[in-house]
Amino acid sequence: MTTGYLSTKLEVRNAPEKGGYAVYALKTIQKDEVLAVWGGQVVTLAQVLELTREEQGHTIQIYDELYLAPMGMEEPADYINHSCSPNAGVCGQISLVAMREIGIGEEITFDYAMSDSSSFDEFDCACGAPTCRGLVSGSDWKRPDLWKRYDGYFSTYLQHRIDKLRKKAMP
Numbered sequence: 001m002t003t004g005y006l007s008t009k010l011e012v013r014n015a016p017e018k019g020g021y022a023v024y025a026l027k028t029i030q031k032d033e034v035l036a037v038w039g040g041q042v043v044t045l046a047q048v049l050e051l052t053r054e055e056q057g058h059t060i061q062i063y064d065e066l067y068l069a070p071m072g073m074e075e076p077a078d079y080i081n082h083s084c085s086p087n088a089g090v091c092g093q094i095s096l097v098a099m100r101e102i103g104i105g106e107e108i109t110f111d112y113a114m115s116d117s118s119s120f121d122e123f124d125c126a127c128g129a130p131t132c133r134g135l136v137s138g139s140d141w142k143r144p145d146l147w148k149r150y151d152g153y154f155s156t157y158l159q160h161r162i163d164k165l166r167k168k169a170m171p
């Protein structure tokens with residue numbers, strides 16, 4: 001069991017318009033700089049489904065049928081919200097890095113398609129991005145347009161799946 005990490009260049013703020021909290025940059029952040037590392041306990045999908053809806057919202061999928069669930073509801077990395085036009089992406093299984101330079105005051109966001117392949121946590125999206133999909137689902141990772149946009153920023157297990165699909169599509 002581990003606790004998470006949030007860069008000292010970031011802070012969690014109240015954001016009632018976002019359903020609770022959000023994470024913002026206090027200093028300029030460089031591309032590929034580590035922003036957060038999720039911590040917690042590895043649990044199965046069956047165990048996730050036994051959690052409350054709020055607790056489920058704080059898990060991150062790390063492999064097929066495996067999730068990282070926080071040990072408490074105060075993991076700062078869990079307050080990084082979804083956007084269909086994110087400035088951060090997944091590195092490995094549990095780390096989040098900047099996809100581009102991030103300025104002071106910007107909210108840190110990532111697209112849940114970069115880590116999630118399960119249908120239990122689908123929701124209507126209201127991120128407001130021009131590229132907003134309207135619905136965030138566990139099958140979004142299968143979209144070739146997202147493969148191109150987020151190349152190098154998918155969770156390792158999803159990147160393996162994407163690589164297999166790309167091979168099948170090659171003549």
